[in-house]
Amino acid sequence: MAVALNPHDSALALAGMDEAVFARWVALLERRTGVVVAPQRKPFLVSAVRARMREVGYGNFMQYFEHISAPGAGAVEWATLVDRLTVHETRFFRHMPSFDLIRERWLPERLGNGIGALHAWSVGCASGEEAWSLAMVLHHGLLGHGGKVHFGVTASDVSSAAVATARAAIYPRGRIEEVPALYRAKYVEMRGEEAFTPIASLRKRVAFARVNLLQAAAAPLQRLNLIFCQNVLMYFARERRRELLDGLAGLLEPQGLLLIGPGEVTSWSHPALTRVAWQGTLAYQRRD
Incomplete structure (x- = not known):
């Protein structure tokens, strides 16, 4: 598994997620996947999450956070988001x-x-x-x-x-x-x-x-x-x-x-x- 946050459009993505909300996203990712998002990677996280929010019609990070934290449909959306947050880069006989x-x-x-x-x-x-x-x-x-x-x-x-x-x-x-x-x-x-x-x-x-x-x-x-x-x-x-x-x-x-x-x-x-x-x-x- 190669996991990386997508850096696309990172400068624009900074607006809208304050440090408290960012901390909640970081904690959720670590609790559910074990992946640690360092503070300097905040732009990448915001960009990737925002891109998915646009697709499903959310304009607020906390509203989307509450949705994916809920059971049922939230679990389905969480699985989709994890796919978006991960970059699957590998090759045959890599090492x-x-x-x-x-x-x-x-x-x-x-x-x-x-x-x-x-x-x-x-x-x-x-x-x-x-x-x-x-x-x-x-x-x-x-x-x-x-x-x-x-x-x-x-x-x-x-x-x-x-x-x-x-x-x-x-x-x-x-x-x-x-x-x-x-x-x-x-x-x-x-x-x-x-x-x-x-x-x-x-x-x-x-x-x-x-x-x-x-x-x-x-x-x-x-x-x-x-x-x-x-x-x-x-x-x-x-x-x-x-x-x-x-x-x-x-x-x-x-x-x-x-x-x-x-x-x-x-x-x-x-x-x-x-x-x-x-x-x-x-x-x-x-x-x-």
Whole structure:
């Protein structure tokens, strides 16, 4: 999940939201999504909210705030607003060192220990590229061992629109170069002349769902072998990041791997996890 506030028309947007109202919006966003909006990002928040207010006919920030805070129709409108407040920017194989760690070290070690199935979670999958990249790496690695190990990838995002795009899995042709040649030849196919998609056998391995990371503990996730959580934690308060990581650590099976974006957290440790030494990555493995 890449979350950012839309900066369009920020100067004009400043009028109309005083500091008290801004504070209430900030608190609502943090309480419901965990995302922290710094004071210097007020123009971005105001611009994005105002754009949606124009569409639904609201001219007052507090009236709109009260509407989305209410149950029923307010919950539906809140889901739409969250989609507008988030920017889903990602790409295939975005952080190659992390995929190299999975492919070259972690997966061969797990297969050497005789594992029967693998379940991975792509946290904050945005438009799906990360999840499909994971599926390609796992599928290719398992083929080298006879293809007898079942695997699946669960991919989630807080945005319903992002999940719908990820599930559709239709990407413009110009982005096919993001997929390394080895995987491109085996796992993608053209849709007409201007788009491509993962092959059908890979699509069967990936399931998408709308999940708020703050409620991840309540999500119907089984014990996991691999958690890929990159470019997500940076949008949460530092104290909340540690809480979320503790929760993710608790979902890992023995020898399970947790991959975080480098620089997203500092000085975090967990009694059940060991830091994995692999250049350019921030990864932890659960002990037996």
